[in-house]
Amino acid sequence: MRVRVLRVLDVGGLPRVFWWVWVSTLVARTGAFVAPFLSYYLTRSLGHSAAFAGFVAALNAGGAAVSAVVGGVLADRVGRRGTLLGALVASAVTLVALGSVHSVGLIAVLAFLAGLANNATRPATGAIIADIVPSGDRGRAYALNYWAINLGFAVAMLSAGAVASHGYSLLFMGDAIANVGCAVVVFFTVPETRPTSVGVAGAGHAGQPERAGTLVDVLRDRIFLGFLGAVLVGAVIYSQAQTVQPIMMGQDGLGPGAYGAVAxxxxxxxxxxxxxxTSWMRRYTHGSVLAASSFLMGAGFAVPLLISAVGHPMGVYAGSVVVWTIAEIGSTPPQMALGADLAPAHLRGRYQGMSTLAWSVAGIVGPLVGGWALTAIGASAVLWASLLLGAAGVPAWVMLDRRSRTRVATLRAAEAHWEPVLSAIASPEVVSAGVPTSEPEPEPV
Structure with a gap:
């Protein structure tokens, strides 16, 4: 029975270290209270203006954008494990400090630092998964980790109200405790996986000297730059879920309760x-799944165009959420997997960092452009633009899929030379030690 369930859910056969990473992600996300409630805390509890709350949110997003690159570089230079642990501890410290100050200047500085620390965990986590999970299994590994992110966040949202009722400072403390708990799990169960620190040749073949790399190498990769462009467009469409769509729901006479229900x-x-x-999508290439998901994402956000014809706004918005959620499921994990497949082993942290940066930029640009367009042009124009952008992503992902096949095949062949080494790293004997086998040598930025 247990084997049958594992087969249906497609969760078997992954390294033990991956599951510890999964647990650490779940622990961190179950306490992710601060980001969703930061603006509410600043305006309702401290009495600041909405403009200041928006400014603080922008600073937090700016810190996250910077840390996407910095975290990726550090993951390659000093190691995945050290970067992840440092970011988690720094995040805990900055969150406690942010919940303790009332000065406008200190709030602004600490909001930036909190974003800087928190988002630095993502490239390191993504690189660890790419290091320890074979290429053929990365899609479902990233899907499972994404599932943990959403499961933990759902728990956080269900419990945040009860926590806040006893004082907003507990939200900051609870978030910090979750980060420390995640760090404890990582410290005792996740070893260093950076290939150049475990005796793996960065060149991809045993016996060859290790290769260094820089961000310039990433920026010269035309295939990966095309990938980033496609990711950015999809992320801009998706960002409307937290900005344009709730505003439009209000304009159509639906209150906060309705938005909470569809969320x-x-x-x-x-x-x-x-x-x-995830199990079903494994039958298809990442490119074909991403192309279909791109169209569904644009179509999902365009569904409210039907309100003028059929009425029933609540039902229409619920249908919109169903469509773009299916697109979200079909796009996010395959994007993570394809981004990892395109990266040479010695540059995985930097590639993961640039992928994270694309999402961070979309989180800044999407709300600004969407909010402006909603005011200046109108809701219909924004919805049609979402549909057109989603449709434009279809040929982009199909072309990228074709162009990336040779690259992915070459890198997979290179990985075959050192996968036994990384399998040993992920074995229970190494995991139980909880420490890296050797100190990584620094690399150029």
Whole structure:
């Protein structure tokens, strides 16, 4: 029975270290209270203006954008494990400090530092998964980790109200404790996996000297730059879920309760559909899944165009969420997997960092452009633009899929020379030690 369940959910056969990474992700996300409630805390508890709250949110997003690159570089230079542990501890410290100050200047500085620390965990985590999971299994590994992110966040949102009722400072403390708990799990169960620190040749073949690399190498990679462009467009469309769509729901006479209901629908669908859809999508290439998901993403956000014809705005918005949630499930994990497949082993941290940066930039640009367009041009124009952008992503992902096949095949062949080494790293004997086998040598930025 257990074997049958594992086969249906497609969760078997992954390294033990991956599951510890999964647990650490779940622990961190179950306490992710601060980001969703930061603006509410600043305006309702401290009495600051909405403009200041928006400024602080922008600073936090700016810190996250910077750390996407810095975290990726550090993951390659000093190691995945050290970068992840340092970022988690720094995040805990800055969160406690942010919840303790009332000065406008200190709030602004600490909000930037909190974003800087928190987002630096993502490139390191992504690189660890790419290091220890074979290429053929990375899609479902990233899907499972994404499932943990959403499951933990759902728990955080359900409990945040009760926590806040006893004082907003507990939100900051709880978030910090979750980060420390994640760091404890990582410290005792996740070894260093950076290939150049475990005796793996960066050149991809045993016996060849290790290769260094810089961000310039990443920026010269035309295939990866095309990948980043496609990711950015999709992320800009997706960013409308937290900006344009709730504003439009208000304009159509729906209150905060309605928005909360459709937001909960997104989380429920991910929890129910993520694993079976991941198993089903393994039949197809990443490019074909991403092309279909791009169209669905644009179409999902364009569904409210039907309100003028059929009425029933609540039902239409619920349908919109269903469509773009399916697109979210079909796009995010395959994007992570393809981004990892395109990266040479010695540059995985930097490649993961640039992928994270694309999402961070979309989180800044999307709300600004979407909010401006909604005011200056109108809701219909924004919805049609979402549909057109989603449709434009279809040929982009198909072309990228074709151009990347040779690259991915070459890198997979190179990985075959050192996968036994990384399998040993992920074995229970090494995991139980909880420490790296050797100190990594620094590399150029």
């Amino acid at each position: 909960a629908l997104n989380g429920i669908l991910i929890g129910v559909l993520q694993l079976p859809m």
